[in-house]
Amino acid sequence: VRSLAAAVLVGDATEPDILREARVERASEVFAVTGCDGANLEIAAEINLLLHKYGRQKQPLKFYGHIVDVSLAGTLRSYCSDLHDSNLMRVNVFNVPKTAATRLVVKHIWPYTPTQEDHVSHFVMVGFGAMAQVVTLQLAQLGHFKNRKRSRFTIAGQDIKKHASEFLHRFPRFTQWNEDPVDPNE
Numbered sequence: 001v002r003s004l005a006a007a008v009l010v011g012d013a014t015e016p017d018i019l020r021e022a023r024v025e026r027a028s029e030v031f032a033v034t035g036c037d038g039a040n041l042e043i044a045a046e047i048n049l050l051l052h053k054y055g056r057q058k059q060p061l062k063f064y065g066h067i068v069d070v071s072l073a074g075t076l077r078s079y080c081s082d083l084h085d086s087n088l089m090r091v092n093v094f095n096v097p098k099t100a101a102t103r104l105v106v107k108h109i110w111p112y113t114p115t116q117e118d119h120v121s122h123f124v125m126v127g128f129g130a131m132a133q134v135v136t137l138q139l140a141q142l143g144h145f146k147n148r149k150r151s152r153f154t155i156a157g158q159d160i161k162k163h164a165s166e167f168l169h170r171f172p173r174f175t176q177w178n179e180d181p182v183d184p185n186e
Contacts, residue, residue: 040065051088101138121151128163
C-alpha cells in the first residue's frame with residue numbers, strides 16, 4: 001500500500017489517539033471492517049466522541065461499519081438514524097454476504113422466476129456455510145414470485161445435519177426439516 005503512496009498507520013483503531021493521528025475528524029468517509037462487530041461499533045462510538053470534542057468543518061462524516069452477524073446488521077440498520085449525530089456523522093452498517101446475496105437474487109435470479117401457475121422454483125445449494133445460508137435466506141425472503149408458489153430448496157454438503165440444525169434453530173419458520181438422508185442411488 002505504501003508503494004502506491006498511501007498513508008499507512010498501524011495501531012488499534014478503537015483507541016482515540018490512533019483515530020486522532022489518522023485525522024478521522026477530517027475524513028469524508030470511514031470504513032470499519034475489522035471482522036469484529038464489537039470493534040467496528042466501538043470505532044464508531046470513538047469517532048463520534050472525537051467529532052464532538054474537536055468539531056467538524058465539512059459536511060457530516062459518513063461512517064460505514066461492517067457487521068458480521070447478519071441478524072445484528074439487520075437490527076442495527078433500522079436504528080442507524082438513532083445512532084448518528086446528523087450534524088457530525090452519519091452511521092451506516094452493512095454485511096457483505098447479505099449485500100452480495102441480495103444482488104445475486106435481484107439481478108441474476110429474479111429474471112428467471114416462474115410466472116406460470118404450475119411452476120415452482122427449485123434451488124440447489126451445494127455446501128451450507130455462512131454465505132450459502134445468507135443466499136438461502138435471501139432467496140426465501142425475496143422469492144415472492146408472481147405465481148405465489150413457495151420455492152423448494154435442496155441443500156447438500158458435509159456436516160449438513162449440524163449446519164441445518166443450527167440454521168433452523170436461528171430461523172425456525174424457514175421450513176419443516178426432514179432429517180432422513182437422501183439415498184444417492186435413488
